[in-house]
Amino acid sequence: MRETLLIAGDSIRALLHQRLLVALMLVMLGLTAAFSVAVTEMKESVLQAAEAGAEAQGTGLDEEGLQEARQQIDMAGSFFLAAFYWFAAFGGTAVTLFICCTAVATDLRRGTIRMVLAKPVSRTQFLLGKYCGAIAVMFSYSALAGIALVIFTRSNALELGPAALYSPWLMFCSNLMVGSAALLLSLLVHPLVAAVIAFFASASFFSSPNPLHFILPSYDLFNVSSLIMQGRLIAMEDILTLTLYALDVAAIFLLVALWRFRSKELL
Amino acid sequence: MCVIRTENLCKTYRGGTHALRGLDLEVRAGEVFGFLGPNGAGKSTTIQLLLNFIRPTKGTASLFGRPTTHSRTRQRLGYLPESVNLHAYYSGQGLLEFYSGLAGVERADRRRRSEELLGRVGLLDAAGQKISQYSKGMLQRLGLAQALINDPELLILDEPTSNLDPVARRDFRDILLELKAAGTTIFICSHILSEVESVCDRVAILQQGELKRAGTLEELSGAAGATVTVKQLPAGAIEALSATEARLTLRGGESTIACDSEAVHQDVERLLEEWGVEVERVETRMQSLEEIFFGAIDRESTS
Numbered sequence: 001m002r003e004t005l006l007i008a009g010d011s012i013r014a015l016l017h018q019r020l021l022v023a024l025m026l027v028m029l030g031l032t033a034a035f036s037v038a039v040t041e042m043k044e045s046v047l048q049a050a051e052a053g054a055e056a057q058g059t060g061l062d063e064e065g066l067q068e069a070r071q072q073i074d075m076a077g078s079f080f081l082a083a084f085y086w087f088a089a090f091g092g093t094a095v096t097l098f099i100c101c102t103a104v105a106t107d108l109r110r111g112t113i114r115m116v117l118a119k120p121v122s123r124t125q126f127l128l129g130k131y132c133g134a135i136a137v138m139f140s141y142s143a144l145a146g147i148a149l150v151i152f153t154r155s156n157a158l159e160l161g162p163a164a165l166y167s168p169w170l171m172f173c174s175n176l177m178v179g180s181a182a183l184l185l186s187l188l189v190h191p192l193v194a195a196v197i198a199f200f201a202s203a204s205f206f207s208s209p210n211p212l213h214f215i216l217p218s219y220d221l222f223n224v225s226s227l228i229m230q231g232r233l234i235a236m237e238d239i240l241t242l243t244l245y246a247l248d249v250a251a252i253f254l255l256v257a258l259w260r261f262r263s264k265e266l267l
Numbered sequence: 268m269c270v271i272r273t274e275n276l277c278k279t280y281r282g283g284t285h286a287l288r289g290l291d292l293e294v295r296a297g298e299v300f301g302f303l304g305p306n307g308a309g310k311s312t313t314i315q316l317l318l319n320f321i322r323p324t325k326g327t328a329s330l331f332g333r334p335t336t337h338s339r340t341r342q343r344l345g346y347l348p349e350s351v352n353l354h355a356y357y358s359g360q361g362l363l364e365f366y367s368g369l370a371g372v373e374r375a376d377r378r379r380r381s382e383e384l385l386g387r388v389g390l391l392d393a394a395g396q397k398i399s400q401y402s403k404g405m406l407q408r409l410g411l412a413q414a415l416i417n418d419p420e421l422l423i424l425d426e427p428t429s430n431l432d433p434v435a436r437r438d439f440r441d442i443l444l445e446l447k448a449a450g451t452t453i454f455i456c457s458h459i460l461s462e463v464e465s466v467c468d469r470v471a472i473l474q475q476g477e478l479k480r481a482g483t484l485e486e487l488s489g490a491a492g493a494t495v496t497v498k499q500l501p502a503g504a505i506e507a508l509s510a511t512e513a514r515l516t517l518r519g520g521e522s523t524i525a526c527d528s529e530a531v532h533q534d535v536e537r538l539l540e541e542w543g544v545e546v547e548r549v550e551t552r553m554q555s556l557e558e559i560f561f562g563a564i565d566r567e568s569t570s
Contacts (some may be wrong), residue, residue, distance in 0.1 A: 003368075003369055004366065006365065006368045006369055006472040007369075010354065010365060013356060013357075014354070014356060017355075017356035110349065110352050110354030112352050112353065112354055114318070114320060114348060115346075115348070115352060115353065115366075115413065116369065117318070117319075117320065117349075118318050118341060118344075118345075118346035118348075119341060119366060119369040119370050119417075120338050120339055120341045120369070120370065120371060121341075121369050122338040122339075123338075123340060125338075163462070186296070246497075263322070265320070265321040265322065266321065267314075267320075267321065267322040
């Protein structure tokens with residue numbers, strides 16, 4: 001356990017050294033600012049259009065017109081919130097793919113893996129440590145995305161819809177699956193190829209008669225963009241089921257990765 | 268007790284390269300074992316098999332009597348690779364603390380142990396410096412420090428002094444001699460034969476994956492010539508000796524005959540016997556490790 005935690009800590013330190021977490025925070029900040037500007041502009045244009053419409057009819061903007069404009073703003077606000085989430089989730093997937101595909105490959109390329117595995121550290125401990133480090137960064141990213149989501153909705157006087165409340169957790173669960181798939185694939189093929197395959201290895205890319213639709217995990221189940229737009233809520237049981245599903249898929253990929261890594265020659 | 272044992276160890280890489288062909292090796296506790304061979308002989312492959320970085324095609328390897336696949340066997344060993352690749356984002360002190368954690372050193376002792384080793388390899392002044400700013404020689408010394416972090420019973424060194432200047436090389440040898448005196452088993456691969464000769468108890472010479480010779484220097488070295496001293500040398504004997512490859516020196520009432528090979532020595536002995544010359548003394552010169560090495564390997568197949 002101690003060895004696993006030390007390697008996890010080392011992985012996080014390596015990512016910090018690459019300024020990855022700082023870059024993530026800056027991306028989140030940039031995303032929040034960009035969407036806030038877009039929402040402000042959208043609000044102004046909706047109100048201006050409503051006023052222009054009222055002026056054309058020779059009347060001022062009455063209560064009914066204002067109500068209609070507010071409805072339009074709310075709808076557009078939900079759209080921006082969903083888009084914000086989509087970008088954040090996509091960023092999270094990209095970060096996860098980067099971290100997990102390079103977790104072992106970088107150590108192999110630099111030769112540092114030999115220094116570590118010459119110590120009384122088993123390969124299982126090494127790989128689990130790398131994965132735990134990646135999980136910590138993925139969790140931090142999801143937490144950052146959650147905070148950015150709250151800041152975005154508050155600063156734009158938007159309503160934080162029910163689906164938006166649990167979206168960072170589902171983002172994290174989805175990244176657990178993508179990450180373990182990427183880790184496994186990076187032990188078999190070049191990290192870049194592994195990242196591409198891991199991204200597209202989702203059941204949602206294949207239609208029903210295709211056997212891959214039934215074999216591959218579905219990342220789409222965790223994308224709540226449409227629910228955010230519709231303002232719908234997922235039941236707690238569904239969140240629990242999705243969490244267990246993600247853990248199950250991640251565990252399967254991780255076990256296969258461990259089996260592969262144990263017999264891998266460190267040339 | 269055998270610290271390292273390999274039996275019929277074979278390794279064939281993908282593509283059919285036979286790196287190791289049936290290596291049988293025993294390294295006993297407390298000895299310094301030199302593992303020699305030209306490039307591509309299979310030395311690094313052997314080390315990688317011992318450390319379980321790669322798997323043998325055939326045969327077995329064990330450390331401390333247990334298969335090399337047991338990660339716990341590495342609790343008792345230290346390893347310094349030829350090219351020291353360290354995590355560049357640590358300071359020297361930070362890296363040693365990280366490795367000491369992996370090696371099982373208690374948290375409370377890690378700082379003390381790291382400082383102690385940094386002092387021993389002469390890097391205490393650079394303890395807080397980032398490793399990315401270290402020179403090659405400093406990296407090699409830090410590499411040695413990390414190999415010693417768990418006070419190992421077995422030290423595996425792969426070309427340990429390749430990046431060191433002469434002063435650091437001497438310091439390194441002194442550390443090895445200290446470890447040897449303390450009873451540490453040392454398995455050392457090196458191209459610097461004089462270095463191996465000065466510290467090793469036994470050596471093995473490997474070529475193209477096959478063990479050519481193994482044993483103590485005394486066991487392996489044969490006579491490499493001799494210097495024969497005689498009191499009185501008749502003129503006829505001087506003439507006869509001058510016709511051989513021996514070098515004759517006449518000094519006062521004593522003559523010395525230097526023979527550069529054992530064949531020349533035997534010729535000289537025969538001539539002296541024929542002329543009835545009484546031999547005062549014979550000093551036999553034994554082969555150096557370099558001579559043993561070049562005698563063992565087939566230079567044509569290496570080139």
